[in-house]
Amino acid sequence: MAAQSERHILLALWLMVFSASSQVIIMVPILPRIGATLGISAVEQGSLISVYAVMLSLMALVAGPVSDRLGRRPILLVGSAAMTGALLLHGIAYSYAALLAVRALAGAAGGLLSGAAVSYVGDYFPYERRGWANGWVMSGIAFGQIVGIPAGTLLAGWVDFRWPFLMFGLTMALATLLIWRYVPQPTGVLAEEPLSLQGMLQRYGELLRQPATAPSPLVYFLMFFSIGLFLIYLPAWLERTLGFRTEAMALLFLLGGLANVVAGPLAGRLSDRMGRKPLIVSATLGLAVLMAGAPFLMRSRIAAYGLFALAMALVGMRMSPLQSLLTALVPGARRGSLMSLSIALGQLGIGISGVVAGWLFTQYGYASNALLGALALLVMALVVGYGLPEPTLQSSVKEG
Numbered sequence: 001m002a003a004q005s006e007r008h009i010l011l012a013l014w015l016m017v018f019s020a021s022s023q024v025i026i027m028v029p030i031l032p033r034i035g036a037t038l039g040i041s042a043v044e045q046g047s048l049i050s051v052y053a054v055m056l057s058l059m060a061l062v063a064g065p066v067s068d069r070l071g072r073r074p075i076l077l078v079g080s081a082a083m084t085g086a087l088l089l090h091g092i093a094y095s096y097a098a099l100l101a102v103r104a105l106a107g108a109a110g111g112l113l114s115g116a117a118v119s120y121v122g123d124y125f126p127y128e129r130r131g132w133a134n135g136w137v138m139s140g141i142a143f144g145q146i147v148g149i150p151a152g153t154l155l156a157g158w159v160d161f162r163w164p165f166l167m168f169g170l171t172m173a174l175a176t177l178l179i180w181r182y183v184p185q186p187t188g189v190l191a192e193e194p195l196s197l198q199g200m201l202q203r204y205g206e207l208l209r210q211p212a213t214a215p216s217p218l219v220y221f222l223m224f225f226s227i228g229l230f231l232i233y234l235p236a237w238l239e240r241t242l243g244f245r246t247e248a249m250a251l252l253f254l255l256g257g258l259a260n261v262v263a264g265p266l267a268g269r270l271s272d273r274m275g276r277k278p279l280i281v282s283a284t285l286g287l288a289v290l291m292a293g294a295p296f297l298m299r300s301r302i303a304a305y306g307l308f309a310l311a312m313a314l315v316g317m318r319m320s321p322l323q324s325l326l327t328a329l330v331p332g333a334r335r336g337s338l339m340s341l342s343i344a345l346g347q348l349g350i351g352i353s354g355v356v357a358g359w360l361f362t363q364y365g366y367a368s369n370a371l372l373g374a375l376a377l378l379v380m381a382l383v384v385g386y387g388l389p390e391p392t393l394q395s396s397v398k399e400g
Contacts, residue, residue, distance in 0.1 A: 059111025145257025
């Protein structure tokens with residue numbers, strides 16, 4: 001019975017992650033389509049990425065302490081329902097201003113969900129099985145790349161760019177029902193302090209002062225900043241240099257998702273045995289080398305497909321070990337705050353990368369985006385290697 005309950009929980013969280021991540025990632029391949037349909041510039045296209053990230057960051061900073069105090073289940077329910085509504089509103093976004101507004105609403109809903117799934121896994125699953133559980137939940141991102149992103153890209157090309165968001169709104173509605181039905185509130189992990197703005201600020205201040213947790217937000221910032229630089233204008237560059245169109249772009253993300261869905265759970269399970277940091281650092285350094293070389297090596301469609309798949313595999317290799325590591329650095333009553341603070345800074349990195357990438361791409365070309373992203377990854381590897389501790393199994397079980 002316990003195994004069946006775990007499967008139901010993982011399925012609900014997996015579908016939520018699939019829907020939430022897919023509606024973000026779909027912006028990358030269809031951004032040129034949105035620009036052409038609405039007649040907006042490259043900088044305005046980047047602002048659609050930035051406004052989502054900024055709103056997510058602000059809401060995540062509130063949602064983390066609230067989930068610590070009231071529980072993950074209420075946050076998961078409210079967040080998934082709010083995301084459903086925001087995605088369905090994309091169907092009436094017929095101008096740049098309207099699309100900017102609904103992306104902001106989706107970002108606010110995403111802020112509620114940002115750290116909730118990872119924190120829930122940290123609450124419910126013991127540390128020795130947390131990498132496995134995180135790997136399966138986060139494989140929803142990869143499955144989105146395999147099925148959701150190619151399907152959404154084709155829908156945007158064949159019908160209209162609004163249709164992918166409506167599709168993911170329906171899957172998020174199903175995830176909301178599954179969370180309501182199958183995801184209980186874990187016991188014994190709620191914070192006892194009353195909710196207040198001063199208390200939230202004090203809690204975040206404590207996390208930023210503690211040597212074990214202070215590097216976490218910087219790690220997330222660098223991770224997402226680098227990915228934003230690499231991905232946001234990759235489709236536009238591939239269109240210009242290799243003539244990529246709708247079907248080719250869909251295949252690119254399909255192959256990337258296949259690589260990610262294989263690498264993520266395997267890396268999570270492997271990290272349960274050998275430790276988190278070796279996998280995180282090695283995957284980050286490998287991705288830095290690939291990112292720096294991508295503009296010079298993607299000279300054919302075959303090369304682009306292969307290198308993008310390898311990049312997504314490396315992204316998958318570091319995500320679940322990193323999340324499992326961070327959830328072990330604090331007790332359960334602080335887990336939501338740490339994850340939300342880290343993810344908020346990560347989304348701020350995405351938001352800044354949208355602006356920076358647009359300017360660099362316009363002024364200096366795509367190679368400048370990739371090289372700056374690679375530099376950010378090198379710094380991230382150093383921070384993880386020398387700044388984050390590697391908890392032992394015994395201490396993690398005691399604290400969690």
